[in-house]
Amino acid sequence: MAQNIQFKKISQCFLCGSKKRVLKYKINSFKIKFQYKQCLKCGMFYMDPMVSRASVPKLYEKGYYTGEADYSYFDESKNKKVVIAARLSQVKNISKFVNLNNARLLDIGCSFGGFLEAVSKLYPSCDLYGTEISDFAYHHLKKNSKTKIFKGDINQTNFPPQFFDVITMLEVIEHLPSPRKDLGTVQKLLKPGGLLVIQTPNVGSLEARIKKGRFTNFLPGHLVLFSRKTLRQLLKRAGFKVKKLYYVDIDPLSYSKYKLFQKECKEPSRNLIEHYFRFICQLFQTLIGHINFGNFSIAGGMTCYATKS
Numbered sequence: 644m645a646q647n648i649q650f651k652k653i654s655q656c657f658l659c660g661s662k663k664r665v666l667k668y669k670i671n672s673f674k675i676k677f678q679y680k681q682c683l684k685c686g687m688f689y690m691d692p693m694v695s696r697a698s699v700p701k702l703y704e705k706g707y708y709t710g711e712a713d714y715s716y717f718d719e720s721k722n723k724k725v726v727i728a729a730r731l732s733q734v735k736n737i738s739k740f741v742n743l744n745n746a747r748l749l750d751i752g753c754s755f756g757g758f759l760e761a762v763s764k765l766y767p768s769c770d771l772y773g774t775e776i777s778d779f780a781y782h783h784l785k786k787n788s789k790t791k792i793f794k795g796d797i798n799q800t801n802f803p804p805q806f807f808d809v810i811t812m813l814e815v816i817e818h819l820p821s822p823r824k825d826l827g828t829v830q831k832l833l834k835p836g837g838l839l840v841i842q843t844p845n846v847g848s849l850e851a852r853i854k855k856g857r858f859t860n861f862l863p864g865h866l867v868l869f870s871r872k873t874l875r876q877l878l879k880r881a882g883f884k885v886k887k888l889y890y891v892d893i894d895p896l897s898y899s900k901y902k903l904f905q906k907e908c909k910e911p912s913r914n915l916i917e918h919y920f921r922f923i924c925q926l927f928q929t930l931i932g933h934i935n936f937g938n939f940s941i942a943g944g945m946t947c948y949a950t951k952s
């Protein structure tokens with residue numbers, strides 16, 4: 644279990660620089676207690692005090708991956724078939740935006756490499772790279788994969804500029820203490836016109852608004868949370884052009900949330916009816932993820948395809 648997590652006060656919004664913010668939610672449902680504030684100028688959601696940069700890797704020790712930590716989803720290595728199947732559909736989506744044959748692709752925060760494995764299945768000629776900050780995931784992957792994996796965050800790597808055709812950040816950007824800096828590095832590493840894929844929770848969604856402090860994506864590891872508006876703003880400032888933004892909770896996320904619900908249901912206050920009700924809601928949510936009107940969306944997740952402008 645993650646021990647000795649240190650927090651650091653945030654002096655201003657990383658997106659717009661404003662110091663004006665409001666306390667939104669205090670989250671007390673995990674062993675690690677934390678709170679979110681919202682910038683009054685741009686609407687950005689962020690943890691404040693925030694888990695310190697030095698403490699971030701402590702959140703992703705063994706218990707996070709095996710499902711033992713109270714804020715983890717499920718053991719990916721034991722549900723490999725599900726993960727790969729879901730990731731294959733994601734690779735197909737990405738291939739609509741870029742030719743993956745002979746492309747060079749980097750997956751930031753690649754975990755156990757499920758996504759990279761899916762790419763190699765469909766596009767064996769694709770040159771694959773991954774980064775991972777977690778010791779546990781890194782050593783697991785090193786043992787089981789031939790992909791080129793680098794331990795550390797994107798700013799600690801030494802890839803040459805304009806090296807990649809595609810960079811993916813799948814359920815990763817919300818875990819970063821300074822996403823603006825990281826996207827600056829990503830921009831430098833992409834070839835002109837290269838594709839960036841970001842999949843992240845949507846804090847502006849109807850699901851988040853209804854659930855308020857019980858939004859499933861309020862987790863100790865989620866340091867910043869985007870809405871469609873703030874994600875677009877960040878991408879624009881970092882030198883990207885948004886091609887498409889989908890509000891679909893793709894399968895691995897839905898499945899992992901379902902597992903989290905299952906875990907919650909083991910608490911005595913939950914009953915079987917609620918358990919199945921939530922499962923049906925989860926399925927329904929995947930379907931309604933396709934519905935959106937401008938800035939309004941229902942589902943709690945989004946996937947954005949952007950090119951280096």
Ligand SMILES: [Zn+2]
Nearest residue numbers: 656659682685
């Ligand atoms: Zn702001």
